Every structure is written in C-alpha cells, then in structure tokens.
Amino acid sequence: xxxxxxxxxxxxxxxxxxxxxxxxxxxxxxxxxxxxxxxxxxxxxxxxxxxxxxxxxxxxxxxxxxxxxxxxxxxxxxxxxxxxxxxxxxxxxxxxxxxxxxxxxxxxxxxxxxxxxxxxxxxxxxxxxxxxxxxxxxxxxxxxxxxxxxxxxxxxxxxxxxxxxxxxxxxxxxxxxxxxxxxxxxxxxxxxxxxxxxxxxxxxxxxxxxxxxxxxxxxxxxxxxxxxxxxxxxxxxxxxxxxxxxxxxxxxxxxxxxxxxxxxxxxxxxxxxxxxxxxxxxxxxxxxxxxxxxxxxxxxxxxxxxxxxxxxxxxxxxxxxxxxxxxxxxxxxxxxxxxxxxxxxxxxxxxxxxxxxxxxxxxxxxxxxxxxxxxxxxxxxxxxxxxxxxxxxxxxxxxxxxxxxxxxxxxxxxxxxxxxxxxxxxxxxxxxxxxxxxxxxxxxxxxxxxxxxxxxxxxxxxxxxxxxxxxxxxxxxxxxxxxxxxxxxxxxxxxxxxxxxxxxxxxxxxxxxxxxxxxxxxxxxxxxxxxxxxxxxxxxxxxxxxxxxxxxxxxxxxxxxxxxxxxxxxxxxxxxxxxxxxxxxxxxxxxxxxxxxxxxxxxxxxxxxxxxxxxxxxxxxxxxxxxxxxxxxxxxxxxxxxxxxxxxxxxxxxxxxxxxxxxxxxxxxxxxxxxxxxxxxxxxxxxxxxxxxxxxxxxxxxxxxxxxxxxxxxxxxxxxxxxxxxxxxxxxxxxxxxxxxxxxxxxxxxxxxxxxxxxxx
Ligand code: C2E
Ligand code: MG
Ligand code: MG
Numbered sequence: 004x005x006x007x008x009x010x011x012x013x014x015x016x017x018x019x020x021x022x023x024x025x026x027x028x029x030x031x032x033x034x035x036x037x038x039x040x041x042x043x044x045x046x047x048x049x050x051x052x053x054x055x056x057x058x059x060x061x062x063x064x065x066x067x068x069x070x071x072x073x074x075x076x077x078x079x080x081x082x083x084x085x086x087x088x089x090x091x092x093x094x095x096x097x098x099x100x101x102x103x104x105x106x107x108x109x110x111x112x113x114x115x116x117x118x119x120x121x122x123x124x125x126x127x128x129x130x131x132x133x134x135x136x137x138x139x140x141x142x143x144x145x146x147x148x149x150x151x152x153x154x155x156x157x158x159x160x161x162x163x164x165x166x167x168x169x170x171x172x173x174x175x176x177x178x179x180x181x182x183x184x185x186x187x188x189x190x191x192x193x194x195x196x197x198x199x200x201x202x203x204x205x206x207x208x209x210x211x212x213x214x215x216x217x218x219x220x221x222x223x224x225x226x227x228x229x230x231x232x233x234x235x236x237x238x239x240x241x242x243x244x245x246x247x248x249x250x251x252x253x254x255x256x257x258x259x260x261x262x263x264x265x266x267x268x269x270x271x272x273x274x275x276x277x278x279x280x281x282x283x284x285x286x287x288x289x290x291x292x293x294x295x296x297x298x299x300x301x302x303x304x305x306x307x308x309x310x311x312x313x314x315x316x317x318x319x320x321x322x323x324x325x326x327x328x329x330x331x332x333x334x335x336x337x338x339x340x341x342x343x344x345x346x347x348x349x350x351x352x353x354x355x356x357x358x359x360x361x362x363x364x365x366x367x368x369x370x371x372x373x374x375x376x377x378x379x380x381x382x383x384x385x386x387x388x389x390x391x392x393x394x395x396x397x398x399x400x401x402x403x404x405x406x407x408x409x410x411x412x413x414x415x416x417x418x419x420x421x422x423x424x425x426x427x428x429x430x431x432x433x434x435x436x437x438x439x440x441x442x443x444x445x446x447x448x449x450x451x452x453x454x455x456x457x458x459x460x461x462x463x464x465x466x467x468x469x470x471x472x473x474x475x476x477x478x479x480x481x482x483x484x485x486x487x488x489x490x491x492x493x494x495x496x497x498x499x500x501x502x503x504x505x506x507x508x509x510x511x512x513x514x515x516x517x518x519x520x521x522x523x524x525x526x527x528x529x530x531x532x533x534x535x536x537x538x539x540x541x542x543x544x545x546x547x548x549x550x551x552x553x554x555x556x557x558x559x560x561x562x563x564x565x566x567x568x569x570x571x572x573x574x575x576x577x578x579x580x581x582x583x584x585x586x587x588x589x590x591x592x593x594x595x596x597x598x599x600x601x602x603x604x605x606x607x608x609x610x611x612x613x614x615x616x617x618x619x620x621x622x623x624x625x626x627x628x629x630x631x632x633x634x635x636x637x638x639x640x641x642x643x644x645x646x647x648x649x650x651x652x653x654x655x656x657x658x659x660x661x662x663x664x665x666x667x668x669x670x671x672x673x674x675x676x677x678x679x680x681x682x683x684x685x686x687x688x689x690x691x692x693x694x695x696x697x698x699x700x701x702x703x704x705x706x707x708x709x710x711x712x713x714x715x716x717x718x719x720x721x722x723x724x725x726x727x728x729x730x731x732x733x734x735x736x737x738x739x740x741x742x743x744x745x746x747x748x749x750x751x752x753x754x755x756x757x758x759x760x761x762x763x764x
Contacts, residue, residue, distance in 0.1 A: 017259050022069070026062040026255045033059055033248045050102045052244040057098050059248040064091040066258040075265045077208030083130045084258060087217075091254070093123035094247065101241075120228065127254075128221045131197045134209070142322055149319040150280045153312050154199050155192055157283035160290065160308045162191035164301050187229070194225055199279065210264035216257030224250035284316055348421040350399055351406035359420035359428055364478040366432050376472040377431040377439045380485040381409075381446075382493060384464040386425035388611045392647040397457040404456050405463055408449040412442055427465075428485070436471065436502075443467050443500060466492040470503040487511050493573065518574045521554070521567050525579055529555050532587045533745035536754070537602070537716060537738045541730040545758060547600030549636070549738065550588035551745045552580070572606055581609045582618055589626035589633060591748045595755060602634040602663060610637060613647045616654030623658070630659030634684065638665050656681060663716075668704060677711055689719020689739070693728045702732050 018024060033055050040046055070076060071085035097120045104112035168184070198218055227246025287309045294302050346358035354362070366376045383405065390398035402425065409419045409427060418430040431439050450463040468489025472481045484503040491507055492499035494514065524530060534548035554562040571577040585603050592601035609615055623630055635655055655662060663684035664677075668691050677685075685708055691700040701717070708715035717729045720739030729737060743754070 022062045022065045023259050026059060029059045030248055030252045037245050049105055053098050053102045056244055056247050057095055060091050060095055060251045063251045063255040064088055066255045067091055070258050070261050080208050086130045087127055090123050090127035097123055124224060128197055131200055134200050142326055146319055146322050149315050151199050153280040153283050153315045154195050156308050156312045157287050158195035159192055162188055197221055210261045213257045213260035216253050220250045220253035223253060280316055284312055287312055351403055351421050353406050354418055354420035356422045360478055362418045362430055367472050367476045367478055370474040372474055374433055378470050378481050378485045379429040380468045380489040381427040381465050382489055383425035400457040404454055409446055412446045412449060467500045468492050514570060517570045521571060521576055524554055525583060531555050532584055534751045535738060535745040536743045537736055538742045540734050540737050543742055549602040550584060552584050572608060577606045577608050581605060585622045589622045589628045593626040593628040600632045600634055602636050604636045610648050610651050615651045616658060620658055634661040634663050636663045636665040684714040686716045686718050692717060692719055692725050698728055705733055
C-alpha cells in the first residue's frame with residue numbers, strides 16, 4: 004500500500020497517492036453504508052460497521068507514517084506525525100475491543116475501550132499543545148494571550164450555556180453531574196485552546212492547511228465522541244461509526260497536505276492576525292441579544308462575559324495600534340534613510356552625483372534673470388598614487404578630509420558633492436565670480452595645509468574648473484563645460500584653476516586627438532630615441548649619453564618631448580611610452596664600447612607603479628646591459644612621491660642601477676631631499692649655468708654634491724665660455740649643445756667610432 008501515483012512535476016496534487024485514494028474510497032463507502040442503514044434499517048451485524056471504520060483508519064495510519072518518515076520534513080513535523088501514527092493504531096485497538104465486546108467476549112472490553120479511546124484522543128491532540136505561538140516580541144505575546152482569553156471566554160460561555168449547565172437543570176445537583184459538567188467544560192476549553200494554537204501558531208515547518216485539517220480531526224473526534232458518550236444513538240449501534248471515519252479522514256487529508264506542501268516547498272509565513280477573537284465577540288454579542296429577547300437564563304453571566312471580552316478586545320486593539328504606530332514611525336525613518344542613501348555619498352556624507360545634478364537643474368531653472376549660478380568641478384591631483392601606494396583606507400581618509408575642508412569653506416546654502424572617485428563639485432548660488440574665486444583659493448589653501456591623514460602627513464593639490472550659468476541653462480551642458488575647464492586646469496599644471504571659456508572644447512578635443520595619435524604611435528613604432536652625449540671637463544671625452552625621446556610624426560615631422568610628454572602623463576600613456584624608451588635605450592647602450600653609461604628619464608607615474616623595478620630588471624636582462632651602466636633620471640617632484648616610489652627607488656638601487664636627480668635646484672625641497680633620497684648623481688639645471696653673471700649657485704651645488712659624495716653634471720652647456728667657467732669651478736661632467744646636440748643612435752655610434760679611432764692613433 005502507499006505507492007505514489009506519478010504527479011505533475013512542481014505541484015503534486017492531493018489525490019496523486021494510492022493510500023489517499025483508497026482512504027477516500029473507503030470513506031465514501033462508509034458514509035453510504037451509514038445513510039443506507041439510516042433509511043432501510045440494519046442490513047448487517049454491527050461488527051461489520053466497526054470493521055469498515057478500521058478499514059478507513061488503516062490507510063490513514065499509512066499516510067501518517069509517510070510524513071513521520073519523510074526526510075524532507077522538519078524534525079518537529081516528523082515527530083508529530085509519528086505520535087499521530089501511534090494514536091491511529093490505538094484507535095484500531097479501541098475499535099477491536101468494541102467488536103470483541105459486542106461479540107460478547109467479556110464485560111470489561113467496553114470500559115477498556117472507552118478508557119483507551121480517551122487515551123488515544125489525548126495522544127493525537129497532545130503534540131498540538133507544543134506548537135509555538137507566532138509571537139516574536141512581548142507585545143505580540145500579550146496579544147496572543149488576549150486573543151486566547153477572548154476565545155476561551157466565548158467558548159466557555161457557549162459550552163456552559165448550551166451543554167454543561169444542562170447538568171444542573173431541575174435542581175438535581177449530584178456529584179456525577181458536577182463531574183460531568185467539569186469534564187465537559189475542561190474538554191471544551193482544551194479544544195478551544197488547541198484550535199487557537201492551530202490558528203495562531205507561527206510554525207513555519209508545518210503546513211498551515213495541514214494543521215487546519217489536524218484541528219478539524221481533533222474537533223470532530225472529540226465532539227463526536229463526547230456526544231456519542233452522552234447520547235447513545237441506536238439504529239446501527241453507535242454514532243462513532245460515522246464520527247471516527249470522518250476524524251480519521253480529516254487526519255489523512257492533513258498528512259497529505261503536509262507531504263504535498265513539503266514537496267512543493269510552499270512558503271508558510273506566520274499569520275499576522277486572526278479573525279477568531281472577533282468571531283468570538285460577535286457570538287457573545289449575539290447571545291446578549293438572544294437572552295435579552297427570549298430571557299433564557301444565565302443573563303448576568305452572559306452580560307458579564309460580554310463586558311470582559313469586550314475589554315480584552317479593546318486592550319488587544321490598543322496594543323495593536325501602538326505597534327502600528329511604532330511600525331509606521333520606523334517605516335518613515337527608513338524611508339528617510341533610503342532617500343538619504345540614494346542621494347548622498349556613503350563615504351563622505353556629501354551629496355552624490357544624482358542630488359548634485361538635481362540641484363544644478365533646480366538652480367538653473369529657478370535663477371532670476373540676473374542671478375548667478377556657478378558650478379565648480381574639482382579633481383584631486385595624484386590621488387591615484389595615494390590610493391595605489393598607501394592603500395584604500397588612507398585614500399578614503401584623504402577623501403573624507405578633503406570633503407570636510409571643502410564643506411567648511413562654503414556657505415550652508417552652497418552644495419558640495421562628491422561625484423565619484425576623487426572628483427568633487429560645488430554649486431554656488433547668487434555668488435559673485437570674484438567671491439567664488441576667493442572661496443576656491445581658500446579651499447586650495449586649506450587642502451595644501453599639511454594634515455595627518457591615517458597617520459601620514461599629507462598635503463592635497465586639486466584642479467578646479469569653473470563655469471557660470473544663467474537662468475535657463477541646461478544642467479548637463481553646465482556640467483560638461485565645468486569638466487572641460489577642469490581638464491584645462493589640470494593640463495596647465497598641478498593645483499590649477501580655470502574658468503570655462505567658449506572654445507575650450509576644441510582645445511580639449513585637440514588634446515584627446517593627440518592622446519589617441521600618441522597611443523597609435525607607440526604601437527606603430529613612430530617613436531625614436533635620441534642620445535645626447537655626456538662628456539668630461541675639460542677634455543670633452545664621452546662617458547655616456549642621455550636618452551631623449553622623439554616622435555617621428557607622419558605629418559608634423561620630428562616632435563620633441565615638449566609636444567607630447569604632458570599628454571602622455573595625463574593619460575597614463577607615459578607608462579608604456581617610458582617602458583618602450585627604457586628597452587630601446589638599454590638595447591642600444593649594450594652595443595656601446597667600454598663602460599659608457601646611458602641615462603633614461605622616468606616620470607612620477609612610472610615610479611609610482613609597484614612593478615617598476617621589475618620592468619627595469621627585465622630591460623637589463625633582455626639587453627644584456629650591466630646594471631651599473633644604466634642611470635635612471637628622476638625629477639624632484641618624483642622623488643617626494645612617497646609610498647611605492649620610495650620602495651621603488653630602493654629596489655632600483657638594489658638592482659645596481661644608478662640614480663640621478665634631474666633639473667637639480669628647480670624644485671622646492673632640494674636640500675632635505677638629498678638627505679632622504681639616496682641618489683648617485685645630481686644634474687645642475689641649465690638655468691644655473693654661469694653665463695656672464697654670478698656663478699654662486701653652480702659653485703654651491705658642486706660643494707654640496709661633494710659633501711654628499713655625489714657626482715655632479717652640468718646640463719645645458721651652450722658655449723665654450725660656460726664650459727671654461729664650469730671647469731674652473733671644478734665640474735668634471737657636462738652635457739649641452741656646446742659638446743653635442745641630441746642625435747640619432749646611428750649618429751652617436753659613428754661619433755663613438757671616430758673617437759675610438761682618434762684615441763687609437
Ligand atoms: P631633461 O631630462 O632635462 O633633458 C634635457 C633637455 O635639455 C633635453 O630636451 C635636451 O635636448 C635639452 N638640452 C640639452 N642641452 C641643451 C642646451 O645646451 N641648451 C638647451 N636650451 N637645451 C639643451 P628635450 O629632449 O626636449 O627633453 C625635454 C624633457 O623631456 C627632458 O628634460 C625630460 O624631462 C623629458 N623627457 C625626454 N625624454 C623622456 C622620456 O623618455 N621619458 C620621460 N619621462 N621624459 C622624457
Ligand atoms: Mg633628463
Ligand atoms: Mg634636465
């Protein structure tokens with residue numbers, strides 16, 4: 004028994020089960036048999052009716068077992084149905100005892116059957132008591148108990164009025180009648196409690212519809228049993244032959260529903276509220292009306308219960324109102340929070356791009372004819388380096404710091420926003436252009452003031468792009484123009500400020516075109532490396548050369564670095580470009596005779612990249628150039644980059660590569676730098692080459708180099724006179740047009756060969 008009929012996948016219906024089909028068929032036969040005998044009188048001996056009842060209970064037991072052993076069901080569910088199975092088996096025994104008693108087997112069979120009947124009933128209903136109520140907090144728990152009180156009050160009144168009080172009618176108050184009344188009241192209230200449990204229970208593991216059927220089974224079984232005990236019913240022997248199959252059938256349906264819902268994973272959310280307390284109150288109210296009209300007795304009791312129950316429901320309602328209020332307040336707060344989150348930057352708490360655009364649109368729409376609206380876009384310089392070298396936590400701390408300084412510098416009517424990354428924006432309304440400039444100057448100064456960020460002393464530079472809007476301007480256009488101005492400012496150098504002017508777009512577009520062309524140039528080998536010899540003073544012997552990049556532009560001809568290095572730096576193209584130069588220069592230098600060195604210029608961006616020493620090592624390996632014949636030229640701004648830059652400089656030293664400080668003397672922190680940045684060489688910037696006037700700086704730099712045991716090279720020597728003066732000061736190395744201009748690799752090789760031939764003579 005109990006083979007499952009194949010079911011449609013996804014939703015196995017109730018009847019797709021052999022045992023359930025059998026129990027349904029037997030149930031139908033049972034009802035027909037009962038009705039038939041009801042009309043035509045007894046057709047067969049009473050034990051046959053009892054056997055029919057057992058026939059219904061057996062497949063029901065099988066169905067209970069199915070759930071009790073279903074691995075897909077929750078343990079609590081399995082436990083319940085295993086107990087139910089015991090209960091149904093007990094009922095089979097109960098009925099067997101009845102049959103034996105009717106067959107005249109012995110006098111004690113009937114009482115034993117009645118006792119066992121009660122026990123079996125308890126076994127079946129007991130697990131329901133353990134179902135949890137769906138109350139998560141105290142208020143809800145109180146609510147459930149109030150509901151329960153209401154239900155019990157109404158049910159108690161009904162049972163008393165219609166069933167139990169009957170035992171006292173006629174003034175015959177005897178002990179058995181009192182006991183009967185107490186038992187009826189107790190059983191009735193217990194049933195109500197179980198019913199409430201089933202309706203209010205918040206069990207998510209149980210199928211709720213299944214629970215209803217279990218409740219129905221208990222109700223039918225208990226009420227039917229009570230009635231059949233109190234009012235012996237004759238025609239076919241006993242009312243129980245109809246009651247028990249119905250109870251069993253309800254349990255069978257419950258078991259099936261549980262299996263089906265477990266298989267379909269139906270969601271069983273706990274119920275929010277129940278109509279039952281209201282039904283209870285309505286019933287009691289109906290009784291009030293009814294006893295007032297017909298004066299049925301128990302009037303005082305009915306009125307009293309009605310008042311108490313009404314009070315309970317009112318309290319319940321008050322609690323619910325308070326809960327709702329709290330809930331609404333929470334929802335309101337949440338809504339506010341969602342709106343805030345959707346319009347603000349989580350890190351800095353500033354307005355985000357969405358809100359900023361909204362405000363710009365509103366400002367442009369609302370502005371009067373002469374009212375000014377200014378939009379400023381701000382981009383931090385070198386933020387990426389901070390993020391990459393010091394980590395995201397420091398980057399975030401820096402952004403928060405910047406946000407605070409900006410917010411502190413503006414009026415509360417102005418909007419400061421973070422548009423994303425290191426891009427900020429400010430909206431000024433009704434502020435004169437000069438005042439905007441003043442505020443931006445204050446912000447720039449505030450950012451430049453050193454601050455400890457995440458334990459690191461830092462100053463921040465930013466580029467500002469400003470655009471003025473008027474009433475009716477399109478917000479998108481304004482933002483785009485501010486962006487163009489900002490790029491213009493960035494282009495002009497770090498910490499720039501630029502106001503949008505018509506025509507800036509074309510310059511910006513020109514720059515983008517340049518960048519695209521440069522990208523292609525790197526790929527298509529349009530770049531070439533020139534070399535400018537470095538010589539000894541005074542005799543002009545070549546000791547090495549500096550690699551200087553050129554762009555052999557297909558239309559514009561040979562371009563110097565001034566025409567494209569800036570664009571390359573702004574777009575990050577400097578990294579592949581620098582790598583290309585490094586490889587080309589080392590490859591060429593490896594073919595030079597003797598110990599001639601090659602110097603390669605490296606930009607901040609390259610040196611900030613964590614993998615830079617590896618790139619240099621690879622270039623050396625590929626070319627076969629010994630490390631000490633390579634000099635990496637850095638400028639002072641590069642050397643103070645911090646983070647990976649410092650580690651990279653050390654990494655290069657560890658490789659055995661020489662370091663040189665280029666354009667020495669033009670930066671701000673020259674002296675302190677020498678103490679912290681370990682270099683081998685300094686290159687005196689050509690602006691300090693003595694030319695008629697004082698040679699004090701050239702002299703001082705040389706002394707300093709000697710103090711730090713560094714090699715000094717004089718750059719940009721253009722005349723014999725300059726060379727002579729440098730020699731007199733004590734310089735031993737120089738570079739400049741006077742000795743040689745930057746030249747192609749082939750030209751340098753030729754020159755080296757000539758020099759070698761001269762030396763050999
Ligand atoms: P720098 O490293 O200071 O290079 C020296 C510059 O001075 C070169 O300009 C050179 O042609 C020029 N020069 C040499 N002798 C004289 C002279 O006697 N008088 C004058 N007036 N100028 C002289 P160039 O080749 O135009 O390079 C300019 C700058 O571009 C370089 O300055 C360097 O900072 C940068 N650069 C060049 N190649 C590269 C490269 O491959 N990577 C990077 N990152 N920067 C490069
Ligand atoms: Mg240089
Ligand atoms: Mg230089």
